[in-house]
Amino acid sequence: MAILHSHLQKNVHTYDSLFLHQGHKGRKAFQEQMGLVVQKLTEVFSVSDKPFNGQSPQQVKYEVEFMMRFSNGGYSLEEALDDIEGPILKNSLHISHRKSIAHLHCPPLISGIAAELIIGALNQSMDSWDQSTAATYVEKELVRQLAEKAELPDTADGTFTSGGTQSNYMGLLLARDYFCHRNWNHLVQEKGLPPGFEKLRILCSEEAHFTVQKSAAQLGLGKQAVVTINTDDRHRMRIEDVEDTLTELKAKELLPFAIVATCGTTDYGSIDPLYELKVLARQHALWMHVDAAFGGGLLFSHNHRENVNGLSLADSITLDFHKLFYQPISCGLFLVSDRKNLRYLSYHADYLNPVEDEEEGISNLVNKSVQTTKRFDALKVLLTFKTVGTSLLGKMIDDTIEVAREAAKQLDERAEFLVENPVPELNTVVFRFQPQTTEKDTDELNRLIQQELLYQGKAAISKTSINGRTGLKFTLLNPRTNLQDIKEVINDVEEIGREIAMGGYRFDKCERDS
Incomplete structure (x- = not known):
């Protein structure tokens, strides 16, 4: 019985640094490991200058599968964080980027992250x-x-x-x-x-x-x-x-x-x-x-x-x-x-x-x-x-609606765009790029614009259906996204769209994945 008691006591001490608890080892391990996480995320965000790094689905899949190995003995959190940095952290969509404007997927407030x-x-x-x-x-x-x-x-x-x-x-x-x-x-x-x-x-x-x-x-x-x-x-x-x-x-x-x-x-x-x-x-x-x-x-x-x-x-x-x-x-x-x-x-x-x-x-x-x-x-x-306070929260919402309305106005003023909701009620803008002369199917053209923007890391926008036709959408939830950001994205849509329409892009998926 004494041997069993001693064994169990030893196990308790072995587990002390694996959990957050009232003891010194648990508190110390928590502080150190949270510090490593904060450091790693700060490093990744400091160099994430694009909404997405442009990797193809096949490339991301390969890197993730290559990284997905377990350890019987375990290794340090620092090593594990280094392991996931490329395959996961850098291959993720950076939703807080000002040009990440695809879906109803908001940038999280730091207060919310702290609460998590x-x-x-x-x-x-x-x-x-x-x-x-x-x-x-x-x-x-x-x-x-x-x-x-x-x-x-x-x-x-x-x-x-x-x-x-x-x-x-x-x-x-x-x-x-x-x-x-x-x-x-x-x-x-x-x-x-x-x-x-x-x-x-x-x-x-x-x-x-x-x-x-x-x-x-x-x-x-x-x-x-x-x-x-x-x-x-x-x-x-x-x-x-x-x-x-x-x-x-x-x-x-x-x-x-x-x-x-x-x-x-x-x-x-x-x-x-x-x-x-x-x-x-x-x-x-x-x-x-x-x-x-x-x-x-x-x-x-x-x-x-x-x-x-x-x-x-x-x-x-x-x-x-x-x-x-x-x-x-x-x-x-x-x-x-x-x-x-x-x-x-x-x-x-x-x-x-x-x-x-x-x-x-x-x-x-x-x-x-x-x-x-x-x-x-x-x-x-x-x-x-x-x-943050409810007043500033309300201002954030109002600012994003104002940017959406300005974005719709900018698109509406350009001849090659058809805006479906010229006065947005909330903060989404739905539109199509429709060049007057093109040999390309315009549904396929709009789909390729969305993909090329993502793979070039210029912007993350979404595609949707407009009366059975393929269209594009800005979802402007980020209060940090400003009108200049939107003008740059519209210019990129226009430039890429025109080049695709003129046959200036070759979309070879095998070549991209190699």
Whole structure:
């Protein structure tokens, strides 16, 4: 027994420098290793003068696979960091670069990065109070304040999520179960989908996020349950088409139960007419879910706040903090106007959230989420609100919208560009390069422009579809991106586009990968 005790004590000392703990060895190892990480990242960022270094997918794949070897005995963090520097750190997209303007993928604030370190060090799970203690109340209070910011009623509640996909799924899950309970006295949680469920229908814009269809499929309703509504010239749902569609559905004895309004479409940043949609939702007893993953940031805008006033009318809302709130991925929020409807998510496990806890007033956040283990992402938002402040955050958002509008204006003034949204509602600009004379297919031409910009390291922009044609998009989330940066990117698009159109580029993938 004494030998075993001695062996276990020796193991404890062996592990001391592998974990952050109250002992000297743990604290010392943490300081040293975090210092190495900071040093390595600082070195990489000091020489990353391009959004991307131009390596082909095949080259990146080869370098990563060559590096992916494990060590039975282990080696130093310094050696490991040196190992990943080229294959991973230098082969990554540098999203904080001013010309990295492709996707709804924001540069993270340093406050958010610092919070990530704290979150990882504490490693709390937000499912039960006894695993998260103080963190539970941080999330609850932030949910309350953000619901108040959206002007939701006092009955509102919500939960932090992994992002828009999870939040949209939760909104439609609650809408489905609420409808079945209210109309058929049927609890889906207990009895499964009721007879006639195949008649259930969800309405959304033809430009709504794909997760509406994905959620319908996962909820057992099938993608066929989603009915898309035509959009106007500003890419917003047409109210008259919503009315006509509801009439048609009821004539066919189908059962519309939810409408998904988009507050910031992925491509155009368009905001559906929230007030008018709520009137129809009330008339037809529909649940209104608002996907404000993108546009929800306007809640803090100084100049555009009125564009999201209709959020207060929603039954449920999706917000993302890893878009216009500049937080590291992942960080989302799901809000409901009436906390009673969260009951459709609640399950009790004796070891985790027993009924007695509720009777004693103990908050176990798993009752409000489809997740069990859940990160303390609320800390990122808290540290940002405390250090950056909501006023400066609102200014950042306003500045990016102003740059987007100036970018659209610059493009519109050039004869070879067709701008799809000349006055952006948010901070995306969608356009096509259309030279008057070219032997190239213009869809292929625009695709090649996007690729060549990336592989030359000049800019990261995205390609998208415009009425079935290939187009290009600037997503201007970075408040450091200025008009001069945009002018340079437009010039590069024009120059590369003209050379491709004249046959000046040869795109030999094998040659590039060699």
